[in-house]
Amino acid sequence: MSELDFLSVEAARADGRFRPVARSPMDRRLREARAEFEERGGRLVATRIPGEEEHALAIRDVTHLLPPPEGTEPPETHAGFAALEISGPGAGTVVRRLTEMPLDDLPAAGAVAHIRSWILREGDETYRLLFEQEYGHYLWDVVVDAAEPLGGGPKGTP
Amino acid sequence: MRLGPRPGERIDRSDEVTFTFRGKPVKAFGGDTIGSALFASGQRIFSRSFKYHRPRGLLCCSGHCPNCMMTVDGEPNVRVCVEPVREGARVKPQNVRWWLNWDLMAVTDKIGGPFTPVGFYYRTMIRPRRAWPLFERFLRSAAGLGRVDKHAGRKRRFDTENRHVDVLVIGGGRSGVEAARQAQIRGEDVVLVDEGPEPVERLGFPVLWPARAIGIYEGNLVPVEAGSTLVRFRAKHIVVATGALEQPLLFPGNDLVGVMLPGGARRMIELWSLRPGRRAVVLAGDDRALALAGELEAAGTEVVRVVDLRREQLREIEAWGRYGRLESVSLDGETIACDLLLASGARQPAYSLLAQAGARVEYDAKRGIFVPADLPDGIEAVGAVTGRVGRVAVTPATFNGASRTDKCFACICEDVTDKDMKRAIAEGFDSLELAKRYTTVTMGPCQGKLCHLPSIRLYARETETDEATIGTTTARPPWAPVSLGLLAGRPHEPAKRTSMHDRHKDLGARMMWTGAWRRPHSYGDPEAEAKVVHDSLGLIDVSTLGKLLVRGPDAAAFLERLYPNRFADLKVDRIRYGVLGTDGGRVMDDGTIARLDEELFYVTTTSTGANTVIEWFDWWNAVWGFGVETTNVTGALAAVNLAGPNSRELLGRLTDLDVSNEALKYLDAKRAQVAGVPCLVLRIGFVGELGYELHFPSPHAEYLWDTLLGEGADLGIRPFGLEAQRILRLEKQHILVGQDTDSESNPLEAGMPWLVKWEKDDFVGKWALEHVRERGPREQLVGFELAEGLGSVPAEGGQIVVDGKPGGRVTSARWSPQLGRPIGLAWVPSRLAHEGAEITIKMNGGFEQGRVRLKPFFDPDGGQLRS
Numbered sequence A: 001m002s003e004l005d006f007l008s009v010e011a012a013r014a015d016g017r018f019r020p021v022a023r024s025p026m027d028r029r030l031r032e033a034r035a036e037f038e039e040r041g042g043r044l045v046a047t048r049i050p051g052e053e054e055h056a057l058a059i060r061d062v063t064h065l066l067p068p069p070e071g072t073e074p075p076e077t078h079a080g081f082a083a084l085e086i087s088g089p090g091a092g093t094v095v096r097r098l099t100e101m102p103l104d105d106l107p108a109a110g111a112v113a114h115i116r117s118w119i120l121r122e123g124d125e126t127y128r129l130l131f132e133q134e135y136g137h138y139l140w141d142v143v144v145d146a147a148e149p150l151g152g153g154p155k156g157t158p
Numbered sequence B: 001m002r003l004g005p006r007p008g009e010r011i012d013r014s015d016e017v018t019f020t021f022r023g024k025p026v027k028a029f030g031g032d033t034i035g036s037a038l039f040a041s042g043q044r045i046f047s048r049s050f051k052y053h054r055p056r057g058l059l060c061c062s063g064h065c066p067n068c069m070m071t072v073d074g075e076p077n078v079r080v081c082v083e084p085v086r087e088g089a090r091v092k093p094q095n096v097r098w099w100l101n102w103d104l105m106a107v108t109d110k111i112g113g114p115f116t117p118v119g120f121y122y123r124t125m126i127r128p129r130r131a132w133p134l135f136e137r138f139l140r141s142a143a144g145l146g147r148v149d150k151h152a153g154r155k156r157r158f159d160t161e162n163r164h165v166d167v168l169v170i171g172g173g174r175s176g177v178e179a180a181r182q183a184q185i186r187g188e189d190v191v192l193v194d195e196g197p198e199p200v201e202r203l204g205f206p207v208l209w210p211a212r213a214i215g216i217y218e219g220n221l222v223p224v225e226a227g228s229t230l231v232r233f234r235a236k237h238i239v240v241a242t243g244a245l246e247q248p249l250l251f252p253g254n255d256l257v258g259v260m261l262p263g264g265a266r267r268m269i270e271l272w273s274l275r276p277g278r279r280a281v282v283l284a285g286d287d288r289a290l291a292l293a294g295e296l297e298a299a300g301t302e303v304v305r306v307v308d309l310r311r312e313q314l315r316e317i318e319a320w321g322r323y324g325r326l327e328s329v330s331l332d333g334e335t336i337a338c339d340l341l342l343a344s345g346a347r348q349p350a351y352s353l354l355a356q357a358g359a360r361v362e363y364d365a366k367r368g369i370f371v372p373a374d375l376p377d378g379i380e381a382v383g384a385v386t387g388r389v390g391r392v393a394v395t396p397a398t399f400n401g402a403s404r405t406d407k408c409f410a411c412i413c414e415d416v417t418d419k420d421m422k423r424a425i426a427e428g429f430d431s432l433e434l435a436k437r438y439t440t441v442t443m444g445p446c447q448g449k450l451c452h453l454p455s456i457r458l459y460a461r462e463t464e465t466d467e468a469t470i471g472t473t474t475a476r477p478p479w480a481p482v483s484l485g486l487l488a489g490r491p492h493e494p495a496k497r498t499s500m501h502d503r504h505k506d507l508g509a510r511m512m513w514t515g516a517w518r519r520p521h522s523y524g525d526p527e528a529e530a531k532v533v534h535d536s537l538g539l540i541d542v543s544t545l546g547k548l549l550v551r552g553p554d555a556a557a558f559l560e561r562l563y564p565n566r567f568a569d570l571k572v573d574r575i576r577y578g579v580l581g582t583d584g585g586r587v588m589d590d591g592t593i594a595r596l597d598e599e600l601f602y603v604t605t606t607s608t609g610a611n612t613v614i615e616w617f618d619w620w621n622a623v624w625g626f627g628v629e630t631t632n633v634t635g636a637l638a639a640v641n642l643a644g645p646n647s648r649e650l651l652g653r654l655t656d657l658d659v660s661n662e663a664l665k666y667l668d669a670k671r672a673q674v675a676g677v678p679c680l681v682l683r684i685g686f687v688g689e690l691g692y693e694l695h696f697p698s699p700h701a702e703y704l705w706d707t708l709l710g711e712g713a714d715l716g717i718r719p720f721g722l723e724a725q726r727i728l729r730l731e732k733q734h735i736l737v738g739q740d741t742d743s744e745s746n747p748l749e750a751g752m753p754w755l756v757k758w759e760k761d762d763f764v765g766k767w768a769l770e771h772v773r774e775r776g777p778r779e780q781l782v783g784f785e786l787a788e789g790l791g792s793v794p795a796e797g798g799q800i801v802v803d804g805k806p807g808g809r810v811t812s813a814r815w816s817p818q819l820g821r822p823i824g825l826a827w828v829p830s831r832l833a834h835e836g837a838e839i840t841i842k843m844n845g846g847f848e849q850g851r852v853r854l855k856p857f858f859d860p861d862g863g864q865l866r867s
Ligand code: FES
Pocket: B035, B057, B058, B059, B060, B061, B062, B063, B064, B065, B066, B067, B068, B069, B079, B080, B081, B082
């Protein structure tokens, strides 16, 4: 093993006996939403969530799509981050309900629902939040709750 | 009761809505407010007053006064005159003992007057002291505004939203709309907010309506109440167009049902096609009020007398009524029968928001109003709020009543009469700011909108000064009542969870807070968990440990200078325990430091210390100019500790690494795949048994946790929580920084003098520690044990008694199943800090004798750890 491999999810090795699998910190919440999972590159990814068609405003766990954009965080810390995507009509409102940061100059880092987070814009009504993975459950709950009255809900990554 | 269809009316007669009032159905039209529909149904009394329980009716019809507050669908203090009707809404009156037209408590009005002057309960109900709770209960139930349903929980959802705009216009009157239009033409991002009740003319820019700005705070922050959403605007530029508010006149009987502000009557006619009364008298302070006479006639109200207060000076006004409802008014002795009295003084600019923002407010003696001046940067005022209110009458402080049989209210919210105010002055409350606190004038739901100016005038006259001298009281947010739920918003309580959190829950763990983290206290039986660690094998989640990488050619020199112990000579792949000290030589944090490479160290900190330590490192790195880079990898890595005699066996099964005692010695650090997961394996023990700490990528945590428990099943593996860990570490006398030490503790006295390497040139806190060494230790942290079989344990923080006086304190104590007795750590005077010294501990309401132990209770020479 090389120097800092113990920080790297990719350094895990499956052999006959062991088959390491990486999970997102939002794994349990997705399971509670009865998500279907698929293993992609050693990570479990929620592909579909029952009822997701009803939500034009979608919340997705995109932790598996890391690493974060160049320069935002040092590479050794990548396993320490989780990511959420909010997309669809009302996505901006959801984000504005959770942060005081102005959204006209992204990416930017600041407090989202009291925790430090990066906000990235992926499209007109598509935002990503990048934050410390130990807050995974918390921010998932907060974002889903904020999106609910606007008709939002969780969605998988097909 | 409804007039025929009129152009411009807001009601939609084809849209019928039904709600209930006191359980009975009331018919309304779309566009009605609950208040207008109730008025249409014949209701005239809308509330009972705060203190005297006097009947009150619609006064302003614009959401400014306290008169129409009711409970709607369980929510108290809703101003029904501006609350839109909803199908099926349940409306109830409040602060009433029987029902509105017949309130038992109204007796306070009849007999209470002389006995209930302002502040009466400060004076009369203080004796006997014992009875105060009783008095208080009575007062609370007799006075007050509505009732909060304590068991309702979170019934209604409130959200908070942040918005950044170029221009925020507050107020949707003509001037506000014009300002917004101009901003839009300039291409600026503009939003207009207006609190109603009339809808705003829409001209293409975004409008929030009905929405009320509740204050202007630092940095041009304007929170706006928009239904259930609190919108927090940050605006580069704020335009205040809040207009001016009609002021009531002060005369006896001025609160009778049927006495209204002219604007209220106008809204009734224009918006809801209601006839406000049959016979009206109009006392007008400006042109607007004057013009109302015509509208009233058109609505079928007979206008029996119009007085232009700017021309005609009245000396005496008194309103008379029966059962709280207006029947006649006497003007300078002439009595006129009427059921509607529209009376207003000048319109006063609604400058509160401007004053909150820092504007000065000055008195314009010519017109008799207060106007804002010296607006702060970024704030602009337009329209009537600037003082452009036309030609107005300077109304006298109060009109004398001809015979004066009734009360004259200066403040209808809090039922403060002119007599109360005079009495306050007589008692020495000669400044209005003091009187405000004593009488509560201007502190009710109207927030001074209808009583500020009249009370300033009253004060000026009574103290024989003028309004400018009296001045205004400080304007504070909120500008209107706000429900606490709106300020609270959604419940957000961030909690850090380790990547194994759900596994702990699955195993039935009881979770507890440690700093921002949630951690397992135990999985049901902490003593059994501790025993398993001694007997076979335990597994604990230690992911909360702070974890840092320290890198660079100077890394060793850097750590050498930061810590009181040595790190320059630490060999690669070896670990050393370190205690971080402050400049004052105090214990700050502790942890292990592993050297992974010549220029790479891996530092762990306490669970709550990671951020402090990393800031500390960065600070000194900058001060000393070392080229060291620190990276916080706390969240990137999960960590578990395998502890117990069977731990080597289990680790050996899962890795190719040679785990023999010779190849992986105590305090060795190795990198290896464990069950396919890349791990940093640290052979350390916090709990006194053979142990290994595995640090690995967080996303693999559940997988590795499951694998360890599965593969170790036949070795008796069992997870253990913090409580078991606390017992085990006490058996080893390992201190917990922050539990056994405080901000004053130093390593010399905290039982770690061996750690300090005096021969080093310098380290942080050396000078201070030398001082401590010179003066000698005063108190020391030592282990202690109590008699075998003693069932109870001293409290943490419990007293050590020396010569009959408090002389020390217990910092940690547990019952040790291994030793069969209570053990702990305590600070004792130095003369008692020797092996076997007797100490007296205050506990169980008595005293117990304990014995000082300087060596670990369990495995004193560390053989277990090293084997
Ligand atoms: S009458 Fe409703 S607030 Fe004044």
